[in-house]
Amino acid sequence: MSQHPLTSASSVLHVDDDPALLELTAEFLTRAQSDLDVHSVTDVEQALSVLDTEPVGCIVSDYDMPGSTGLEFLNTVRETYPNLPFILYTGKGSEEIASEAINAGVTGYLQKGGAEQHRRLVNRVDHAVREYRAQIESQRYSTVLEALGYPVYVVDADGQFSYVNDAFVDLVGYEQSELVGAEPDLIKTDESVAEINESLRTVVSSSGPDIEHVEVEIRRNDGTVITCKDHIAALPFDDEFRGCAGILRDLSDQRARKRALQRKNERLEELVSVISHDLRTPLSAARGAADLAAETGDAEHFDALTRAHERLESMLDELLTLARTDERTTTTEAVTLPTAARAAWETVNPDRATLVVDTDRTVMADPDRLQRLFQNLFANAVAHGGSRATVTVGAAESDAHGFYVADDGPGIDPEHRDTVFEPGVSMSTDGTGFGLAIVDRIADAHGWDVALTESADGGARFEFVGTESVDADRTTRSAASD
Template structure:
């Protein structure tokens, strides 16, 4: 029943004239629309309310003196059927004894029949009953809604003690309802929370205060950590200055606070990110930007007021290439991510190169709700890349000069030197010195070409047997009386040509500096392999310099052998260190190797 429903009354009296008169009088006096059902027989009335499921009534009015069953017997029969409808005894045969019996039995009201004044008294009592019924119906509906929502509900009386709490409230606090009811709020709140609630209630009760208040408070459960809740508090209705208490609904917002905190962290991360971040709304005309971060403002010179609610094409200018712009438009049309680099313009007109990446953010239905863009100023990077390209071009030309323009005359000089040696019977020591110089120049050219051309480029790795590669490299060098020991069966994942040169340089370095009868050992470690010798070793003070370009302790050396080792190690993503071997010589450890 709602407040707008028609109320239904059942009037039982063996006199039809009384029924008609009372019905007319109630229709006139009551403030609500009512339907009065009448019965002249208590038995028929009982059958009507007890057996007919559709005969629900809001109030029963009954005569006392009726054939077969008096009004009190009818009342008791109604209650025996479990019907709790308000019951008013309205009788012409009144007495103090009947009144006492009726009130003791629990009737809602007792009135004697009479003139208009008695009729009005009856109407007033019926109106009170219907008002209570309406209020109870509304309360029941609100209670059903609240229970369905599962919110904890409490009522605190005028003395500040819990008068009512529901099961959800008990579950939230961990106390049973019997413990909570009659207790002070300090049972579940600390002093600060109690003071906050009292302050909010004081505001509600003030002359110009709000009808209700919402505020956050920590609820301290019987066990566990405090629970952050939002308290929606209001005062119970009261007349005059007679405050009757307060009512409130709690809502656990601890998870909401965590989500809000995480959202705040993410928002701050976007705001403070070093890359320009934008967000657009495709549901609006022209897909305008609805968010830009600080880096975007700094990069473009446009403040938020100038950038928001505009399509980002305002960054384009006269020299913006149409191709990357079209790529972005096609990606947006297809709902797919894309990355392009295009020329944009700052607010002051200065051009810059902008690497733009866009990606769709979809809603639960799979529709694109937002586009997020990442923008990075790559102007300096492009300048650096162009400088590097020009440098590589010059390096390639230099390598060409070494390989062709310098080697050709060196080859001619070596040939002429050989002829001169054949034609000269004495004084070969001077010609031999020239031949040594030619050999050193040849080695230097070879090392420089290796550094210029072989320390960059694609890496086509393959599984290589370390013992096999060591043996091959050993055969490529002048070993004199040196001895090789291979103490590993390891396989490494490496690029064959560069790895072979790396091993050759390490082995050659050991032979060159270790002495004629040096013993060179190649073994494995947990992270790779090592090459060690039993020669004089490398002083600790010199170990940090041996990988520098041009460093050599041999007058005939190029100084690039170990530089090539370091470069090839770097190309593979490995590391190399030099220490003292177990025999006092030099040991080179190569680590980070993908080996089996």
């Protein structure tokens, strides 16, 4: 069996040898959540086939079925999907079966009954699917942090490490098992612990900043002491403090790496700010929609919940891309601008919009990153200029090898042109705020300068200069290969 990601249109697999009950349960589930796909099968063999081919967000299974029991089915599922929600919904209930089910790790145990039991099942499935989705999104969020490559830690409300990543373990020299459950004074000096606590009090105060930056002394396991910058923020909370998260930066080689450290600090602040601010909005929207959906059962609230999750998923995808495009490009090749532009245009699905390629220039670039640069600029132009927008790729007059991307949309006000490349800044209410930031990072990774001006048609014009020259021989070979 293969793993499948949970899609925005969640699905439930229901296994029961009673077709009438399957039909009734499907009716209850889809009435409560209109976009829910319910796969109803009458035996375990069919269920395993569905798992092998379809994304499933929750399993509902009978206990007593021909050829197998629900708990035997659970054990099979757990071999491949250890975290997939599994609810045992059976008419053969007993304390013995309930105890066995709980010990086997079922997500929920319910006895069959009338309409009230079906409503309980609907609520339990809804909760399980949302929890499973949150777990997947949390894993993706962790992937973003790991992609940054910085030592990351989480301290719980009791003042003990609850999470440290591999980079943190490498920095301090302790095993993960030694760190989790220990207090920060295991690796921080008393003075540093006092400074962190003071900064944390500022962060959680109503008038304080969301993030504090503190220089701390870290005592490694081998006895050496290194100076780090600790970027610390409180975990989101309502009434009770839940703890804090921090990212460490090693400053021991600060003089030799001063310029690089300054650049990465700016990137880190932007990303932590996005994590602290921008992701709260879709998370809050999802929580509010989930609460209303649970209370009212209205389809519009489930639709709002789906939209919030889709926006969060899009933001996480863009944030991960942003983290990965931060490093300078070291391998380039001769790429013709028409080839890269037209390949990117196909991915945007522009409907009736028009692409005009008015140059045959060849630049030295990472082909995938250049295509992503075009893709983001094209998507931005179509989003703001409409389905009939015209986008032009041409040669920059100010640079022998530079190029530009221009559109005929509404353009960008001069007062906003200095901020649109910052992560989290969007001129659209449904934008992620990362598209142009990724464009800027890709240009910077190549050593290019990008300037935003007004196009000849009054829209936006992005001009890229400083591109590496391509000699005639390489240009000819590149054109021939295209």
